[in-house]
Amino acid sequence: MKLLVTGGAGFIGSAVVRLAISRGHHVVNVDALTYAACLDNVASVAESPLYTFEKADIRDRAAMDRILAAHEPDAIMHLAAESHVDRSIDGPGTFIDTNVTGTYTLLEAARSYWVGKGRPAGFRFHHISTDEVYGTLGETGLFTEETPYAPNSPYSASKAASDHLVRAWHETYGLPVVLTNCSNNYGPFHFPEKLIPVVILNALAGRPIPVYGKGENVRDWLFVEDHADALLLVCEKGELGRSYNIGGNNERRNIDLVRTICALLDERRPDGAPHDRLIEFVTDRPGHDLRYAIDATRITEELGWSPSVTVEEGLAKTVDWYLENEDWWRALQARDGVGERLGKAG
Template identity: 65%
Template sequence: MHGTTGRVCKSAPDKAAAFRFHHISTDEVYGDLEGPEELFTEETPYAPSSPYSASKASSDHLVRAWLRTFGLPVLVTNCSNNYGPYHFPEKLIPLMILNALAGKPLPVYGNGQQVRDWLYVEDHARALVKVVTEGVVGETYNIGGHNEKANLEVVETLCDLLQELVPAERSYRDLITFVQDRPGHDLRYAIDASKIERELGWRPEETFETGLRKTVQWYLDNREWWQRVQDGSYQGERLGSL
């Protein structure tokens, strides 16, 4: 009994010393960039535009308050738009892929000139591992893909890629339909990811072109998965891992 208790007591401080609370957030907390050359840095003031981004900003502040008040070993990351396998169909890239395959309209908000930085999901996962294992407690790291694209350009690129992989008689671009812009829609997000590259040695491995091709091919190869999501038979069970 004493021996077992001693081992537990001895290991507990080691576990406590190794513990990290990694809070994963979004670039939306920074709000809207005004100029075409500006980038979000870790020092950019928070200016969320929507209730969603305001809720994310509040959670960032909350975990930092736990660090300051109680010494919780916090790490914060703010990432740009993710895309890749297992992305649920309501998001821009999978929605456009699946609508195009079904011959449905491809709805683009406003004039489609909203700019986002696109980050392939596996690049993001590698960055998260870097931060939680090598990052400095109390620090914030911005994670971006170095892939700024207007939404309309993303949709047009998808259409051209689908035309190559799944040729259609009618151009997929003909399905593009402009719809009313959504409230509080920020015009441009763009991340400066130089800190995580400089301090932790992380850089994205995928370009937008290679990542998008992998993504489209994944949806073409995994129809059963997204059809189950669309028809309502998916019940939330965990499917696969990245």
């Protein structure tokens, strides 16, 4: 299969690219190389005859038309998006522009390409989204595919809008689509502005480890390589027009997650122990959702997928990766906003 992956130089996208090529798929990586993208993420496959890179913006219709015509993919896996909630609080316009307008532009290019090819039955437009579109949960309950959308941040609202566009293009124009909504990802190559890499890198540097509020917000943590496996499965075998929730079955309070990482670092870098002395509770972000948790029954029952990595295993792998790949993360620390407190606007 030939896959066109948008955002393939990002965190999740690069995991998809690496896994797809390891399984013998041809991959066209389309990425605009904005601040969170890094071609080092795909360096391990860059010389493969199965890999092609196209620097292009999904908002550029002419570029999308050209790339689709040149490469003739069997499926589009759409991961390109602005994704950090704190950045969306400070600058929501970029999120609307990329996540909503960009998805619209890509949908129209995909529709034109699909129609021009004679509407091949095997074509797929796979839209990758987030559980944040569902809003927040109380202490109990899980998000299912039928949970009403109730986004609470500019980021999640922009992703909700893009989800609705994809569904509309399926219902109105017959575009063959599948959708997925995932829980919080973590693992190697995670851009160093997100919680887990921030904890690791601040602890290594002896800097305060910021934790929002009292650290009681709960997330369901999904190892990125498990997620990539699920995405390829849905792209190949998911039912058209259907959405699939992908979760890690690994709920943790933020404070417990942070303390687990500190304990892992205590074992590996005892000179800095105890690292949890660096924890500093900071003013919560505006509109911070209390809890996300995924019910992944549909993808398990219909497609046979389930996560293979527990959060304890995944965190150990992640900490070890950051310790072994200092050149990668040091090169990113000078990028815009990394290491700064974002999302304080009220």
